[in-house]
Amino acid sequence: MDERGLGQQIQSMRKAAGLTQQALCQKANISFSTLTKIERGAIKAPSIFTIQSVAQALELSLDALLGNAGASRAASRVLHKTKSGISFVYFDVNDCLVRFYQRAFAHIAQDYDVPADVVETAHWHYTDDTCRGRISLEDFNKAMAQRMGVEGSVDWASYYLEAAEGNEDMHQLVRWAAERYRVGLLTNVMPGILGQLRQLGKVPNVAYDAIIDSSEIGMIKPELAIFQHAQVEAGVPPEEILFIDDTKSNLTAAETLGWHVVQFDYANPVESVEKIRSMLEPAA
Secondary structure, eight states: OOOHHHHHHHHHHHTTTTTTTHHHHHHHHHOOOHHHHHHHHOOSSHHHHHHHHHHHHHTHHHHHHHTTTHHHHHHHHHOOTTOOOOHHHHHHHHBTTTOOOHHHHHHHHHHHHHHHHHHHHHHHHHHHHTTTSSSOHHHHHHHHHHTTTOOOOOHHHHHHHHHHHEEEHHHHHHHHHTTEEEEEEOOOOOHHHHHHHHHHHHHOOOOOSEEEHHHHTTOOOHHHHHHHHHHHHSSSGGEEEEEEEEEEHHHHHHHHHTTTEEEEOOOHHHHHHHHHHHHHHHHO
């Protein structure tokens, strides 16, 4: 395996484990710059001791890390297409795979004695830049507190992770789909939060074929660029992709590329899951 292939393999295994680059560096006891260079293929001959540390941090054998684990998993599945030609499914996270995260606003309001609408306004003021990775989560917490008129910072991630609940109906659908199709996540999310959601079991921890984390690639939905990036990562023609999201503008953007789309109604999750599953019935 050449340096580019090794870097891509490590990145794929890291994302499949739900780890950010920072988290993997801490577990493997390597520097952030070393890991980023390895993932980019910029180090031609990384130390075997470094690669072994990465493998141990990912809870993989060295052979499993150096081999094509993703291809082996795909080979073990019997992959299908639907009658309409769908072979890859992208799932949104907020208000699809997790719900009720908005309760965090009320909890913050109560703890800081600030009106809930002030908390929500402060949050949304900085959300896009943070989901693009332009603002760190630490700086977001400070900016949110300042806009709320309170001292210090607000630990948004803790409030969010406590309030968010996994949507078990959708989780079952993800697990079912992952056995039959290639699947991925396509989400606007702040740095590090997606990995924590997976570790907590609030997002299904299946071996995704692609993970499009807005904070890692510097793009957010509904910008067309993020869907173009996701299409490349999926590795299939646009007419073979189904995108599930709760927001109409995001679905409209995906449709312009020729994707199949379906709007998830978080107020009626059972009916939405039934609709999606019927769309994903394999062709005979």
